[in-house]
């Protein structure tokens with residue numbers, strides 16, 4: 001009945017079963033900011049929505065210009081280089097459509113963000129993997145990337161889920177030197193509390209500038225505020241959106 005791309009057999013894993021057994025345990029895998037007890041300035045947010053509701057509707061397929069300009073200022077880039085999507089997953093699906101034909105592949109290091117396998121499968125793209133190695137830290141050796149003539153992109157998750165490891169500048173340079181387009185998922189990049197120059201998040205961009213292909217896309221997420229009208233953690237069940245792809 002369903003297409004091959006949607007044929008999944010996904011029984012609950014051990015973590016899901018344990019969570020169901022212990023509903024009150026502190027869940028360190030919880031990544032939904034609306035359930036993390038964060039205080040949002042709800043009045044200001046509601047006012048901003050009210051102002052926006054009075055403005056004329058001027059759709060732009062790349063995302064509202066004023067939002068892209070604000071983000072560009074924050075990121076120190078040009079609004080023309082930004083494209084806002086509803087989620088990181090949507091950004092991945094756009095990038096796979098842009099870069100690949102069915103049967104092409106993308107390469108990524110493992111342990112990898114588990115959803116990547118499904119996102120690739122939904123676009124009929126093969127996910128090729130290579131192992132990271134742990135030597136005091138998780139190391140990513142670009143020489144091991146299984147690139148072939150159907151490889152259309154290297155996916156870098158920086159910092160990686162689930163290892164939490166950043167991709168260092170030398171590692172990013174080595175990835176860029178392999179000459180395939182880079183999709184850099186930086187949703188957790190702001191958690192780099194070490195501020196080490198060796199793990200600086202924006203390193204993919206200078207690396208790519210030196211890449212003969214010079215192609216890269218960053219996917220980055222900005223947690224959106226809760227819906228106006230929600231006034232407390234108990235009612236903050238809505239999913240955060242407002243992600244951007246750069």
Ligand SMILES: Cc1ncc(COP(=O)(O)O)c(C=O)c1O
Pocket residue numbers: 031087088089090113157160161185187221243
């Ligand atoms: C590596 C990575 N990318 C992206 C996301 C978020 O995806 P989305 O914006 O589609 O919810 C997550 C969420 O856990 C993640 O771990």
